[in-house]
Amino acid sequence: MSIKIKNVMYKEYVKILEFKENHFLDLKAIEIKPAKLTQTISALANADGGEVYLGIAEKTILENGKQEKQPFWEGFKKQEDANDFIRTIDDLFHTEQRCSYEFLLFSSKNLILHIEIPKTNTLIYASDQEVYLRRNAENKRQNEQGIRRILYDKGIDSFENQTLYNIEIEEITNSNIILNFLTENNVESEPLQWLRKQKLIRKDLPTVCGILLFSDIPQAIIPKNCGIKIYRYKTRNTEGFIESLAFDPITIEGDIYGQIKVAVEKTKDIVESIPRLDDCGLEKINYPTETLHEIITNAVSHRDYSLADDIHIRVFDNRIEVESPGTLPGHITVKNILEERCSRNGNLVRIINKFPSPPNKDIGEGLNTAFRAMKILGLKPPIMDQKSNSFIVYIRHEALASSEEIILDYLDKHEKIIVGTIKNICHFKSDYDYKKTIKGLVTRGLISHLPNAKGKNSAYHKVKTLS
Known part of the structure; x- marks a missing residue:
């Protein structure tokens, strides 16, 4: 099968030469031996997949009295010159999951071979029959323990x-x-x-x-490997801190079927204790239980139980974070998780489905159900993030701790609040949002404008109610 040639514009040409090698990207000169290149292919396939640009070399130049390495475009004169590389790489893969190729052509320069390596659901050996794993910009040869970890991560073997x-x-x-x-x-x-x-x-x-x-x-029996901890942080900061904890973390133990039920109930109770302001005043909010249930069930069912860590559920003023130990299994990525299926704990998932009212009764539809529930209530979809050794789902609920509540909380502790303070603590995206919020509070008789404060010094105070 012929490989297409893509004509590169100057802007993309410059961008490629400015690439820095990282966890997902490597640049190689054509002088590299095909067998040596397979170490990079193995490392990327056994990690999260990635790309290799074959035909980017480096030369040393003298700049400002210092020797600097500068990348330059030095590819293949014709497509056939890359055949040994392509053939050697293809021999590493024994399933339908294979690398994809395209040649890049800029002006009259030679051809660069752009190789896209998938995250595989099988173990990929390099030509030297060793297993490599990509970590940052390095290809690390794995010992027996490292290989065992990759097998767990890919769902080939399970703890x-x-x-x-x-x-x-x-x-x-x-x-x-x-x-x-x-x-x-x-x-x-x-x-x-x-x-x-x-x-x-x-x-x-x-x-x-x-x-x-x-x-x-x-x-x-398996301490620190199979519990759930729930935290309530009274903050919108990117990270929680001890001073913002509303109470000591809740620890949930017991069999995992029971843990799911208790964790969902506890989290729901905590979330619904965060008031939201509507036309009738402060009230408990209506939140999609399906979202909490499915995401917590997914965390318990698919986490890596070989890792000595608990599942962490963190309830902030504007979001919930559900963090489960372990990377996504097999070929699953954040991009394809809603369409593809791969279970790290296949036996656990199968048997827990036999329990009364199984938490995973719609096998394979959990996260999709969570997304649909958020959409029905008009809330933003969850955000998923793969960390180096854990997977986090962010369920955003900005309306739970609303701008109105933040302003009223501030006025509980201060006599007045000025415009600058309001914008600073509420993080409005536009003046329209700011004006709408203030108008709503004034209309409901909850705050009132201080008559002598104008312009940047405009200020509001809380309307005192009769007790």
């Missing part, structure tokens, strides 16, 4: 299937959770027989998945 030594199987064969589960589902098998059939007991040892689902207190 949920690991057996736990020194733990008696009675921990899950004689728990209240398993006995109630079998009764409610009219299962006639004995617990031991049923758990073995579901691969939750192997070689007379309970698996991580079995403990998470059917131990009365999994946190006593």
Whole structure:
């Protein structure tokens, strides 16, 4: 199959030469050996995917008395000269997931080979049969432990299937959770027989998945790896701090089916305690429970249980953050997460669906349901962000701690508030938003303009009500 040639305009030509190598991008000269290049291909495919521009070399120049490295365009004279690179790279991939190629042509200069590497759901070895992983702008060769981590991240292997030594199987064969589960589902098998059939007991040892689902207190067995913490920060800052905590963090433990239910209820209660101002005054807000339920369920079901960290739910004045340990599994990225499917904990997801009123009854539709619920209420969609070792969903609720409430809270502590202060603490996007907010408060008789304050010194005070 022929590879297309893309004509590059001067602006893009300059942009490419100004690229800096990073976690997703590498620049290589054509002098590199094809086998050596596969280390970069392996590293990017085993991480988050990325791009390679083959044909960008560096030369050392003297500038202001100092030696500086300067990139320059030095590609292939003809397409066939890149065949060895393409053939060697293609030999690394054994599924439909493969690299894509295009040649870049600028003016009369030679051809640059632009290679796009996907985030794969398989382990990609370089030509030297070693496994590499991209971290920042480096390709790092992985040892056995590193390879195991990649297998977990990609969902090829799962920590949920690991057996736990020194733990008696009675921990899950004689728990209240398993006995109630079998009764409610009219299962006639004995617990031991049923758990073995579901691969939750192997070689007379309970698996991580079995403990998470059917131990009365999994946190006593896998400490710091399977709890949920909820925080309430009375701030809009990008990060919470101790001084802004409304109360000590809430810790939720127990089996994960029960954790989901409790976490959703606690979070909903906290969110609804944040008042919003409407024409009738301050009231509790109506928030999409489906969004909280689906995003928390997704965090519990798909987190990486091999990492010693809890799920963190942070309720701020203008958003909720749900952070789960581990990167997105397999080929899943922030861009394709609503369309593609890949489960890190397949057995856990399958079995929790057998519980009464399963939290994941519409398997594969959780985040889509969360997005739809936000849209129905006219709220902005959640934002998803992949960190180096965790995945965060931001559920924005700017209206919960409204500009009106911020102004009234300020006037509870001060005699007046001037225009500059209002704009500073409310972060209005436009003067229209500012004027609309002030007009609404004045119309409702909650604040009033100080008559002698004009222009930049305009100020308002709170209208005193009869008690």
